Amino acid sequence: MGLKEKLHNIKGKVEGTNWQTMFGAVHTLFYSPNETTHSGGHLRGADDLKRTMMNVVLPLIPLFIFGMFNVGFQHNAAINGFPEGMGFFSPEFWNLDNLSIGAIKLLPLLVVSYVVGLGIEIFFATINKHEVEEGYFVTGMLVPLIIPIDTPLWMLTVAIIFGVVIGKEIFGGTGMNILNPALTIRAFLFFAYPTWMSGDKVWVAGAKERANEIMAGAELDAISGETILGALAQGQDFAYSVSDMFLGFIPGSVGETSTLLILLGGLYLIYTKVASWRIIVSSVIGALVMGLIFNGVVNAGWINEGSKFYILMSTEFWHHLLIGGLAFGIVFMATDPVTASQTNKGKWIYGFLIGFISVMIRVFNPAYPEGVMLAILLMNVFSPTIDHYVVQGNVKRRLKRLKAKTA
């Protein structure tokens, strides 16, 4: 008896019991179901939600791997100094030492993310008697990529419970949530444990630990764990080249650093038609427009060097896409179809405002140097409003047609 028959027999046995949901989740992982159409059309297209979600996770995997190396690389660079003339394939980056440091740090975050998140999903699916939905498949992968590497596992656990339960399940699960679950988790961490989530000690593995040891009297060099945005917000300049920023050899959340890989991921999502190109393109335009406005303000001399906004405002407009989490947020978070605008017109407005507001928050609110999280969450809240007005346009057109007829 093959695996197929065995699983089929178990399926019959667990039907109607509490194990049905959990078994179903495992079963459909191995075999797509033997379900046939029973209402409406007799054929269905090849894509299901599992396939769609898998195609979002795929481009995240190179980022995850790159992130593991970068965690180790940043740690070593902070101790030993940043190597000169890094190319994308430099052996200073792609070595086992970097990988092992990164893997030890990052894999537990991934495991906790999936175990806790999926656990909650299965729990809710079981009590609500529906199938386990695939939304967390992507969320679980995103979470370790958008948090500081030294985030304690218990903190992550608490945040995931909050994010999944309050952010998603109380609305009815995948497809019903208002806020992007991964960002809800990050926002919870950000506001509940601010000292762990921002500042100059959290973005490089071991920086905080080292700082504590120094406080305790150990004779060690401090590790600076600051991101470029953090430095800029403090009014300091930074020492990374554009190439370093584009390739991703900079400190930051695990997944956000390599603009190159994010760009490739974005192209993959657009090419496979899984993500909306409208959102991605309009977000990029929004960010560039805001950047240009700030550059224009600086060039026009309306703001002097003494201003605390001067450095961030004078950052070249297109650099905003290379630093911080903007690119990552645009490609992987803003495009979440559930929380984005659902109409094509709405997507243009929604995306544009995300880019626009992200850069605005960056510049004007140094306490939150990463504006993209808040910008996306804000636009998540507003996306139904945007859709409402777009749909009302359609409704009005219909009423007008009627009026023209009766007049």
Added chain:
Amino acid sequence: MSQDIRIKKGLDIKLKGAAEKVTEKANSSSVYTLKPEDFHSIIPKLSKKVGEKVKAGEAVFYNKANEEMKFPSPVSGELVDIIRGEKRKILAVKIQADNEQQFVDFGVKDPKGMQADEIKNHLLASGCWSFIKQRPYDVVANPANTPKAIFVSAYASAPLAADYDYVLAGKEKELQAAVTALSKLTSGSVHVSVGKSSNSPLSGLNNITLHKVSGPHPSGNVGTQIAKIDPVNKGETVWTVTPQDLVIIGELFLTGKFNAERIIALAGSRVEAPKYYKTKIGASIASIVDGKLKGDNNRIISGDVLTGTTKKIKENLGYYNNILTVIPEGDDYEFFGWTMPVFNKLSISRAITFSWLFPNKKYDLNTNTNGEHRAFVVTGNYEKVFPLDIYPMHILKACMYQDLDEMEALGMYEVAPEDFALTEFVCVSKQPHQEIIRKGLDLMLKEIG
């Protein structure tokens, strides 16, 4: 003046097993069946009892809400069985056909000289009224209304659909008589749509407004054409008739008989030699398909794969259908079906699916859902295959939460379930779009009327 219709949004589902343009006579069916469920929303009252004799064209049952609306027997013979379901609901009426067919004589009439009321009464008396459907609600037309226009789509764009140019060839006289009659029932005109490069027997008719249609499916759906030509507004009605039913209406005027004969296509990948067959409305499926199918795990569909109904071999050809499609059932598991590259199924994405590489490939698709039912997640897919100026996901959701005002505002008067067949096909969440729309329309019909 001809107003051409060209649509870009849509999807042609190219399937194996298109019918060859050869017509054979089907085995004569001994029992013919009428199913009230073919006439949505009608509550039937029987006008014949078991054991009574009927002639072809004689009413077997009528509409409880409107006694004038009759549903005729396709053949002459004896009413042998009435199959009932829960609460004695009539599911099917079976008629054993005579060897020698007798027709009710409704009288030869020339529609040119008739008034609207005379035509209406003639169609109602003969049962031919049942061929006229209306929008809103996609039900048999209410004879009390005067529609603002009547639409006939003679361009079949659905997968494997019977080619109207072929099955209607030589029927110009009947079509003309029917169209002349219908043109008196509307305050507007009779809009007839034909394929752009077709030599349809309908394109030469008088008393019509001709439209040439091009573009992918659903360009041939009458709903798409209504939306492009003269969309239904609140308070308005349009009627639709399919061309092969026009032939029956035309024959009624020319000969005085209700002749339920029609040429249907037997198509699909599970048919040995797909071709056309001459048969009658309500004929048993066995009489058409017996010995002509491959394998035994098949789905027999009366209608096309997007909008037809599942039938068992013992059941009958649906009242409005002119195609029987037979495709394989898909009741098997697929190993890692969600991750494996897909070459043999159709997809509008490129999510490791490769149908975009072979735009002209013909597929042998089965009835597997290719995934489980989920909440709506993905957005923007429906719009790619939905040519109407309506937001499909919003109207579906409005139907699901039963907000009548919103359904109305979003365009519910303009749609029929079949307009959502393609959005249903591409739906990643495998939602039953046509069922949702049907229930929504039923709710509106009940509450607003």
